[in-house]
Amino acid sequence: MPPIHTAPAKLLAVVGVGLLGLTACTSMGSGEDADGAETSAEEKIEAGPVVVECEYVPAAADPEAGRSIEGPLDLCATGQVDTWDIAVTAVEVDATETILGFDDANTAPDGGSQYFMITLNGINRADEAMAPADLLIGLRNGSWTYQSGCGTVPKDLVDVGEVAPGESFTANRCVVVETEQVEGAVIEMALLNSWDVEKYTYFAAA
Numbered sequence: 001m002p003p004i005h006t007a008p009a010k011l012l013a014v015v016g017v018g019l020l021g022l023t024a025c026t027s028m029g030s031g032e033d034a035d036g037a038e039t040s041a042e043e044k045i046e047a048g049p050v051v052v053e054c055e056y057v058p059a060a061a062d063p064e065a066g067r068s069i070e071g072p073l074d075l076c077a078t079g080q081v082d083t084w085d086i087a088v089t090a091v092e093v094d095a096t097e098t099i100l101g102f103d104d105a106n107t108a109p110d111g112g113s114q115y116f117m118i119t120l121n122g123i124n125r126a127d128e129a130m131a132p133a134d135l136l137i138g139l140r141n142g143s144w145t146y147q148s149g150c151g152t153v154p155k156d157l158v159d160v161g162e163v164a165p166g167e168s169f170t171a172n173r174c175v176v177v178e179t180e181q182v183e184g185a186v187i188e189m190a191l192l193n194s195w196d197v198e199k200y201t202y203f204a205a206a
Contacts (some may be wrong), residue, residue, distance in 0.1 A: 052206050053090035056121055058168065061085040065201075069140070072186045072202040079201040081135065082191035083126035088203045090119035093182060095174060099150045106151035109176050115150040116205075117174040118187060120157070129162040134192040137173045139205065141185040150174035 054076040061080040066073035073079045078087045092098060095117035099106050109115055116139055124130050135157065138147040157171040177185070185205050190198035 050094075051090050051092045053119070056087055056089040058085075058087075058121075058123060066203060067199075067201060069186060069188070069200075069202045072204045074204050075206075077203075079189075079203065080125075081122075081189045081201050082199070083124065083130065084132065084135070084191075085123040085125055086135075086189060086201070086203075087121050088118050088187060089121050089170075091206050092117045093206060095150070099153065099174060102154055103152040109150075112180070113176050113178050114182070115174055116146075116177045116182065117150070117153065117172055119155075119170065119172055121168060121170050122163070123168045124163040124165055127165055129164050131162045132160050132169060132171070133158055136188075136190045136192050136198060137175075138188055139175055139177050139182075139185045140188045140202075141181040144178075144181055145188070146175045146177040146181070148176045150176060 052075065056076045059078045061078040063080050065077070066079035073088075075091070076087050076089055078085050080086075093114075093116060095115040096109065098117065099115045100108060118137075120137070122132055122135075136147070137157070138145045140146075153172050153174045155170070155172045157173045160169045160171050163169050182205070187203040187205050188200045189203065190200045192198070
């Protein structure tokens, strides 16, 4: 399915199963493996998909944090998306191999595009049970926004049921993005709101 492009006036990120080449936020210096040996960029690429992840500590969100696209929240920093406190805890910039390997029915994206997958952790701050199915999550670069799904995704956000007040969920969201638009992109989230303009919170894409 081709990516969805929307105009700027109404612009609308999971640890996958069996992922390889994990890179933690508190990892060793680049260019070294677990034994301290130097590894080349080519070797890292051949090792498999890279997931950038961090250690998430639940925290109450600052209502104004991440409201500007010029100041997106860092990985594991908590932002407020309507009545949810949300943090992006992992990013797999090119999740194409992961998605294709997860379900044989999944198909490769069009040429020049790739699958981009994130893990998000959310806490329900509302006074009643809610499901996060109405969260709008996309990847934005300038006037382009990508929201088309990737097929069947491990721990998919759409499969999360109702979450009780004060309780949390962890799920994945994957979108198709043109490869040339990945660099410089940010993750944006809002709650689908048919009667008003959505209020977005922005998160760093890696």
